[in-house]
Amino acid sequence: MFDREPLARYPFDEPAGLGVHPAHSDCRSRGGLTRVRPPHGDDAWLVTRHEDIRAVLADRRFSRAVAVTRDEPRTAAVPLQTSVLALDPPDHTDVRRQVAGALGFNGPRIAGLRDASRERCARLIDGMLAHGAPLDLAEHFATPLSGEITCELLGVPFADRELFRDGLEALASTLPQEVVGPRIAAIYAYVDELCAARRVEAGDDVLGVLTRARDDAARLSDDSFFTELISDLLLAGYYNTSTQFLNAVYLLLTHPEQLRRLRDDPGLMPRAVEELLRYAPFPAHVTFARYATEDVHVGGTLVRAGEAVLAALPSGNFDRTVFEDPAKLDLSRSKNPHLSFGHGLHHCLGGPLVRMLFQIALSALLDRLPDLRLAVPEHELPWQPGLELRRLVRLPVTWGPLPG
Known part of the structure; x- marks a missing residue:
């Protein structure tokens, strides 16, 4: 099926910190899509330009359901x-309507979560x-903050972490199946x-609301589907x-001039x-594959029916046709249509919660610890390999007057 141009291995290289590999820029500058061979599954078209990514993610001719019937390209x-x-x-x-209703990220729910987040940060x-x-x-802030908020919202005991x-780490892992398989089976067993x-006592949290909806929603009544849905949330x-x-x-x-602007x-x-x-x-490289259900032109490239595409969201976030000087971290950037929550049918429902939590938590840290800084040189910070995310193993920090 793929016979039009040579394949490139993807990902292009192991990620270094939060860097986006420069080969993505080369792909964007050439226009069109790039044929790639990922570590697992079918070959695919790599989508790197912001405009093309939005087009693919919003186009119903690109299917996620087909991926279940195929060996989908993936990391x-x-x-x-x-x-x-x-x-x-x-x-x-x-299903999305049921989940959105259970999450309830409207004004009242977010207001309540905002108060709870402030209390937890303090x-x-x-x-x-x-x-x-x-x-x-x-260990002392980021994980317990997101963990407690999420567990309370969903109805999962934080004490069971x-x-x-x-x-959870296995679900985000790129390690071999024999390594992550038993750990994924264990979390599914826990959620089961x-x-x-909850079938006995549902409650008013997300898990309780969705449990009550299972008898009225065909897909939610499937035990495997419901387990994976709760695990994904x-x-x-x-x-x-x-x-x-x-x-x-x-x-x-690591950007002290930008941090100073925010403090001021x-x-x-x-x-x-x-x-x-x-x-x-986010994610580290690409989001989930889509398959064309008919011939579709994307950015000048013909994607034939049955071929897969992989949208590189981080690449779209560094597209200089959309973002001025994208390699520069600019906290005052006014035009910022980033793709970090995805786009289209599958865009992340948690965007309002993440935005609220980040604003409150960062404000609390900067207010209470105005001289917060790294406790080790930047090059000593450990990044965790084998994940579909860019994740620090730990972030050692300190505060107080500088020595001497």
Whole structure:
């Protein structure tokens, strides 16, 4: 099927920190799409330009459901099987409506979460001050903040985190299936038990609301689908959010002139959060594959029916036809239509929560710890390999007067 140009291995290289490989820029400048061979699954067309990414993600001629019937191109060893991320309308429309209603990210719900987030930030920073510097911001702030908020919202006991934390990492892993398979099976077993208990006593949290909806929604009544859906929601809120928050703090602490601007002008915070979300690659390389259900032209390239495309969201976020001087972190950037929450049918429902949480948490850190800084040289910060995310293993920070 692919016979038009030579294949390129993708990802182009192992990521270094939060850098986006320059080969993406080369692809954008050539125009059209680039044929690639990922580590697993079918060959695909790589979509790198902002305009083309938006077009693909919004075009219903590109199907996620077909991917379940194929060996979809991917960086992870284990493909999605039954998640909402593998549905097309009308099934996708029905399930997404149920999930959106359960999350309830409207004015009242977000207002309540905002108050809870402020309280948790204050308590966690109190704990940091009591512990004393230096400490790991991941362990003492980012992970418990996103973890507690997510677990309370979903109805998953935060006290059980030792039972599901390794499984969440496995869901985001690019390690071999024999390594991650048992850990994924373990988290699915945990969620199965949790869901069975909720059949008896549902509650008013997301898991309870969706449990009550199972008898009225065909896809939610499928046990495997429901387990993977809840696991994906837990992964997004607990693991992905803490990962991106650490990346945001890392960017601030390694761009002192931008950090100074934000400290001097707290009103920049909403724009700053959007820029931090744009700049930190999410996911590390590409989002989930789509398959063309008919011949489609994208950016001057003919994608034939049955061929797969991979949208490189981080590449789109560095497209200089959309973002002025995209390689520069600019917290005052006014035009910022980034793609970090995706686009189209499958765009992330958690965007309002992430934006709110980042603004509150960063404001709290800068207010209570105005001299927050790295506790080790930047080159000593450990990045975790084998993930579909760019994640720091830990972020050692300190505060207080400089020595001497």
